[in-house]
Amino acid sequence: MKQLIKKIIPPAYHKQLKYAVLRKIYFGRKHYCNVCNSNISKWLPLGYDLPVIREKQIVGAGLREAMCPVCMSSDRIRLLYHFLQNKTTIFSNPNKLLHIAPEPSLEHLFINHKNIDYLTADLNPDEVMMQMDITRISFPENTFDAIMCNHVLEHIPDDQLAMSELFRVLEPGGWAILQVPFSKILDKTFENPEVKTPEERERVFGQTDHVRIYGNDYVDRLEKAGFTVNRYQWTEDPCILDSEKKLNLNPDEPVFFCTK
Numbered sequence: 720m721k722q723l724i725k726k727i728i729p730p731a732y733h734k735q736l737k738y739a740v741l742r743k744i745y746f747g748r749k750h751y752c753n754v755c756n757s758n759i760s761k762w763l764p765l766g767y768d769l770p771v772i773r774e775k776q777i778v779g780a781g782l783r784e785a786m787c788p789v790c791m792s793s794d795r796i797r798l799l800y801h802f803l804q805n806k807t808t809i810f811s812n813p814n815k816l817l818h819i820a821p822e823p824s825l826e827h828l829f830i831n832h833k834n835i836d837y838l839t840a841d842l843n844p845d846e847v848m849m850q851m852d853i854t855r856i857s858f859p860e861n862t863f864d865a866i867m868c869n870h871v872l873e874h875i876p877d878d879q880l881a882m883s884e885l886f887r888v889l890e891p892g893g894w895a896i897l898q899v900p901f902s903k904i905l906d907k908t909f910e911n912p913e914v915k916t917p918e919e920r921e922r923v924f925g926q927t928d929h930v931r932i933y934g935n936d937y938v939d940r941l942e943k944a945g946f947t948v949n950r951y952q953w954t955e956d957p958c959i960l961d962s963e964k965k966l967n968l969n970p971d972e973p974v975f976f977c978t979k
């Protein structure tokens with residue numbers, strides 16, 4: 720049946736059809752997803768249930784019911800979209816945007832936008848416009864108005880060099896959003912170069928390819944690279960609307976909004 724529908728309906732409409740079906744199945748008034756504009760009855764599970772994530776209280780990593788059943792966006796994506804719409808001019812003014820390791824649901828919002836001159840990049844060249852090592856960015860300084868680079872720095876051994884490179888290619892007056900998972904209870908970032916295998920990294924850092932757990936000094940590291948950091952806490956935002964309270968955002972997750 721699924722195959723037959725796929726054959727009859729042109730590929731351009733497959734996603735719309737899938738969303739329409741999922742909106743029907745999961746329809747409800749209790750929750751709302753701003754990314755796909757759906758009223759839904761529940762969220763689906765997301766994240767990892769590992770002892771280190773629970774013990775270190777790592778924000779943005781643990782198992783929780785936070786995934787949209789229609790567009791599969793996470794609580795982090797909904798937070799970022801809320802922030803981009805309300806606190807930046809990314810959609811209203813022309814911007815040259817560099818998006819590292821692009822999240823598909825955000826990429827979809829940027830890629831055909833008339834105001835966004837968009838470049839996606841990753842160390843792995845599959846599914847991005849350009850292969851890029853962010854510790855050696857092949858662009859001159861002051862190239863981009865905005866940079867998005869989320870849940871990437873915790874994978875990079877020399878994250879301080881990566882932060883400096885992101886700062887270098889950003890226009891003065893430009894901004895970068897640099898989200899990372901971080902521990903609520905660690906004052907100092909925890910690293911251990913002896914921890915090398917995927918199994919050890921998962922046990923010690925909470926994911927097979929992470930090389931550290933950031934602590935509350937994450938902002939200091941960004942500032943050391945030159946950024947001015949505003950830690951946006953949506954729970955303290957008086958402009959938050961009732962409809963936005965239905966987004967199921969993580970109260971512990973700020974937006975690390977970094978300017979040059």
Ligand SMILES: [Zn+2]
Pocket residue numbers: 752753754755756757787788789790791792
């Ligand atoms: Zn959604």
